[in-house]
Structure formats: C-alpha cells, structure tokens
Amino acid sequence: MNEDRVLVLYDAITAVREEYIEEAAAPCRKVRHWGAWAAAAACLFLLIGGWSFLQPLGFTIVNPFFRAGQGDGTGGSGGQDDTAYHYYAGPVLPLTAEEEGLTAEREVEYDFSLYDVSLKDDGRYAYLRSRQACLVTDSYMLTAGEPGTFTLYYPFAATLADDTALVPTVKVNGEVVKTELVAGPEGDTPFSWEDMKALMGDDYLNRSLEALPRLEERVTVYALSDFHGRESKTAKNPTVEFAYTQDPVKTAVTTWGFNGGSNDLQGGKGSRHVSIRERRGSTAYLLVLGEDLTDWSIRGYADGACETPSEGVGATVTKYESTLGEMLALFWKDYRGAFLENKLQVLLNKNALLGLSCGVLLDRSSNLLAAVRTLPFGLEDVFDQVLHRSRVLYLRFTADIPAGEAVDIRVSLVKYPSYDHTGRGRERRGFDLAGKLGSNIAFTRLEASVTGTEHIVVYRQDFGFETENGVLKTTRVALDPNREHWYMDVGAAPKKK
Amino acid sequence: MEDTVIIALYWERNERAIEETREKYGGYCYGIALNLLHSPEDAEETVSDTWHAAWNAIPPEKPSSLRAWLGRVVRNLSLSRWNREHRKKRDPGITExxxxxxxxxxxxxxxxxxxxxxxxxxxxxxxxxxxxxxxxxxxxxxxxxxxxxxxxxxxxxxxxxxxxxxxxxxxxxxxxxxxxxxxxx
Missing domain, CATH: 1.10.10.10 (Winged helix-like DNA-binding domain superfamily/Winged helix DNA-binding domain)
Incomplete structure (x- = not known):
C-alpha cells in the first residue's frame, strides 16, 4: 500500500468542511429523495415538430449518464438486474399517461443497421455509428375505457446538457405531433437497472410536474464592470481583486463571473479576483446574502496571484439591491450564450432553468446562507449541476381516443448502448427494456423485435430470442407484459471476408 | 448544553468544559475511535486524549462546529495511535x-x-x-x-x-x- 500517499488523502478527508461532517452524522437513508423542496423540477416547454435525430454533421451528443472513471473495473458482465456498467444508458422506458384507464399493445423494435461496417461514415450517421447507437421504434396501439382526449408522456433518460438530437419523435396515427418537454427530478447517476429504478422511485412523473421554487431572498449586489488594465511585460496577467470582510454567521457571499479567490469562513475575510484577459463576461458579480459586508476594497494587480499591485488595473463597482431569483435569471441569460445551439438547455424556458437552480440551492440546505456557503466556487457550480445531473425527461403530447377504436402511437428514438470502458466486457454494448417502470398503462401484449441482425453478435440476452453462436435465429419474441425488465449485450459482427 | 456555552467554559478555563464535552460528545467520539481502531481500550484512551487536546487547543481555537472539530481531533489521534501501535499488525479499522x-x-x-x-x-x-x-x-x-x-x-x-x-x-x-x-x- 502507498501508505504515505494515502495518509495525505486521509488528512484531507479529515479536513472536509463541517457542513458535510454534520450532514453525514445521521445514518444513510434507504429511500432516495430528490430534494428538500417540495418535489423537484421544471416544466420545460419545448415545441418540437419533426424527426430530429437525422442531424447534419457537427452535432455532439453527451452521454446522459456517463461519469468518466466511475465503474468497478470488473468488466462488462451484462445487464443482469444486479450488475452494473461503467456507463449505463438507461432502458427504453414505457409510455405513460396523466389519466387512468388506458390499455395498450406494445411493440419495441431495435434496429442495428448502424452496426453495418460497410456503411460509409458520412455526415448523417458518422457520429451515431461511432457511438454504436441503435435506432429504436417503440409502438403502441392505445385504447381507452372511456373515449376522450388524453395527455401522454414519453420518457427518455438524458441530462439537460445533452444534444437535442436525443429527443424522440412522436407520431400519432402516422402524423408527427408537437410535444412539450418536461424534466424530471435529478438523482444519483444510475449504473444499472436497479439504480434506474431507484432514480425514478415512486411517482416520478407527478414529482416532475410539481411547481418549482423561486427565491425572493434579498441580496446586495456588487457588480464589477469597466475592467481596465493592459497586459505588458510588467503586467502579464492584470487581475482585479475585490477584498471584503463579512460577519461569518450573518452573511454569506457567492459570485458569478469571477475566476477565483479565497474565503476564510471563520475569520470573515475573503477576496475574489477577476483576470481581465480570462474574464467570462463584461461584468462580474459578487452577491451578499444576509447582512452586508462590513468592509470592502478593490485593487488591481499585475499578476493572477495578486502579489504585485498595479495602479493601471481596476474596475468600476456598482452596488445595488436585488433578489437571488432575479440575479439567477440574469446569470442564466449570460450562461446560455456559452453553449452550442443544439443543446437541450438552449431550448428550455428560462423560468424552468431558474426553478431548477433554485431547487439545487434549497436541496443543499433550506437555510440559503448555509446553502450558498457550500458552493466551492460560485453560482456556476449550481448551473453545472442543473445541466449535468442525471434525470428522466418526458415528451408530453395529447391524443384523442374515440370509443371502440385504437390509436397508433409510434415513437422513434436513438439509444446509446450501456458499456464498460475497461475490463473483459468492454467490447459489449448493452440495450435494455423496461416493461412497466413509471407507467400507468395496462399492457395487454408486448413484443420485441430486432432488425439489422446480420451486423451484430449477441453475447447475452434474456428476451428469449433463439441464438446460435451469437447469431440470432429468431428476430421477434412475445414478452410477458407483467415482467419489468429485459436486457441484451451485443457487439459488432466480424467483417465478412 | 449549547456548544457556544461549552466553548465559553473552555475560554474561561473552567474545567466543567471537559465534563460537559464528555457528556455531550463522549459517545460520538468513542464511536469514531472504535470504528477506526477496533479496540475498546484504545478507543477509550483516544477519547481521553481528545479531551486533553481540546483543553489545550481551546483557546485560542473557537470551533464553529464543536462536533466536527472534536471528530477531527479523534480521527487525528486515532491515526497517531494506529501509527504507533497497530500499523504492523494490520488490524482492521484504519488499515481497511x-x-x-x-x-x-x-x-x-x-x-x-x-x-x-x-x-x-x-x-x-x-x-x-x-x-x-x-x-x-x-x-x-x-x-x-x-x-x-x-x-x-x-x-x-x-x-x-x-x-x-x-x-x-x-x-x-x-x-x-x-x-x-x-x-x-
């Protein structure tokens, strides 16, 4: 054992902040919760019309649940209920509805045509092929006990930083319909089917639809703008420092747009600095919650370490009062510009993003001062969490179901595989199916089918397909609609000589 | 007794501070020491050392969270004891x-x-x-x-x-x- 090195880490763990030590004092809970505030997430209103996965070159898609380096390193043991992947893509999830009383026959088709090694890597498919994606069609013949207009929700696993190309397309009776996007509560990154069940827990859809908090907490804003200071031989990194003194109990300070700083929580002294050449925007903000600063000053330096004062470096400070909610809304407007146009968050209602941000803070602590003090760097950390935490998103749409008739609902989506990035199973790609998770629809029939089978070998599966030496001999199976989960691990078939 | 009052007793050099700390946090500190050292005798001695350490450190220290501060002291003292006595024996607890x-x-x-x-x-x-x-x-x-x-x-x-x-x-x-x-x- 590298004892000396580990002991350094042991000491660092000993010194973690007190809030975390206090937080961990009580035993861990069995049931997951999604936040101190009344139950999570945003109504994100997105109108989508059209098949969105056939995008031209240039889009990038982020794995919804990938966290680099996380994994047990034991290799791809496949999608059994009690095993995990280093990266778990999540299953194909079933349609659900706001109203009760619906029944459906369901068919799910997994199309592996992108695994065809002879396909040219053109702009349309290159990225999807590189990710070994599968094209899924999830179809329903939906009937209702009583005729009417029904509000339906199609779920898919993603983060808000994912590309819009991941959003499924929905057809009702052959016509593409407009959908609204609803984001569910964030949760622990799932690495397996069991984790996925835990992420969604009970009543996930209803929790997704609940109202979001808004923060009316008053804040004192110190806005730094009109930065001036040129780089030169003697001033290699002109930097403005805002130093302050605060009451460590009655005040909490956070920032937006600063590059760094320090904060002595116990002593009450702190500083934040902005490197003029590296600043993110035209204005940097320091927000004070609770009692105002007892003292502050602004000074220019020639270097990023703030060691060599420089008279020619400085900024203008404007002080005013606002609310935390208003400032978060302003910062979201600033933040959105930093992203590519094809990310989900760009399409989101700004109030929804604001609500999610408020929720992140309140989840840290219902006491806002304490919550703000837990932010390592600034409010950018809140936004990072909103965008990158795992969640389930829903496409909401309506369908009229007449008496005695069935409505054809067809959802087309791109599924990335689950996989291990090291270990003996790293060649395998996992695709799984959820039978009932989160759905209130009674499924009377369920079938699964596979196309493009000549391009894959099957390592493991429990759908019930007949296989011989990894080759599928049957491509359609009937499944028990009461069962909750199936999986298959596939790989690209060897190139034929 | 509130932590602020206990800390005030330390600052007044009133030995009641140790009694109050022991009463409020004795079990907590013992639990951490026992988890790390896996020896009731060693854990008791470590906790006893913790009270001495607190008396010597406060003042000038003024912990904002007495529980967390004591926990850190226990961890550090447990590690020192482990280094002295158990490292070679590969005892569970800290070794694990x-x-x-x-x-x-x-x-x-x-x-x-x-x-x-x-x-x-x-x-x-x-x-x-x-x-x-x-x-x-x-x-x-x-x-x-x-x-x-x-x-x-x-x-x-x-x-x-x-x-x-x-x-x-x-x-x-x-x-x-x-x-x-x-x-x-």
Missing part, C-alpha cells in the same frame, strides 16, 4: 480504510507539481459537492466516521456486495477527479 482509499490515489503525473494542501482540499471539496447528498453521506460515513461496510449496507438497504461495488465506484470517481486536476500525492 487506508487500503480502500488507495483506490482514490491518482496516477503519478509526468509534470512536476508540488502538492498544495489547498489544491487537494479544494478538489476534494468540489468533488464532494457534486455528489448527491446520499452519495456524499455514504462516502463520509465510511471514510470520515469509519462506519463498517456491513452497517452501511444495512442503513442503505443494500447487500454488502452491492454496497462494496458502489463504494468502489465512488473511490474511482474521486481518483478521476484528482487526476483531472493534476493533483499528485
């Missing part, structure tokens, strides 16, 4: 924890960089912040409080094997974070 924490060690970096305590602390803090509350609690209950895996598994309603898998993923995640930050231990 250190062995597990080895998974978090970043690979050696090729660029020379001196370890800054602040950098490691900042990276660890940022990593902990990004975890969900339950994962953070799990990590710290294991590696700060020394809670045995079996007990944690029971708390979380998981099989020990599943919990061990989860803990391994958390350790690997920390390792990746430290490597990305270019931290060399």
């Amino acid at each position: 924890l250190l062995s597990e924490l080895e998974d978090c060690l970043p690979s050696p970096v090729t660029v020379e960089s001196a370890l800054e305590e602040k950098e490691l602390a900042a990276a660890l803090d940022a990593w902990l912040w990004k975890l969900s509350r339950e994962d953070r609690r799990l990590f710290l209950r294991r590696y700060w409080y020394g809670t045995p895996l079996q007990q944690l598994a029971k708390e979380r309603g998981l099989s020990p094997a599943r919990l061990a898998q989860k803990m391994l993923r958390l350790r690997r995640s920390l390792k990746t974070t430290l490597e990305k930050e270019g931290i060399s231990l």
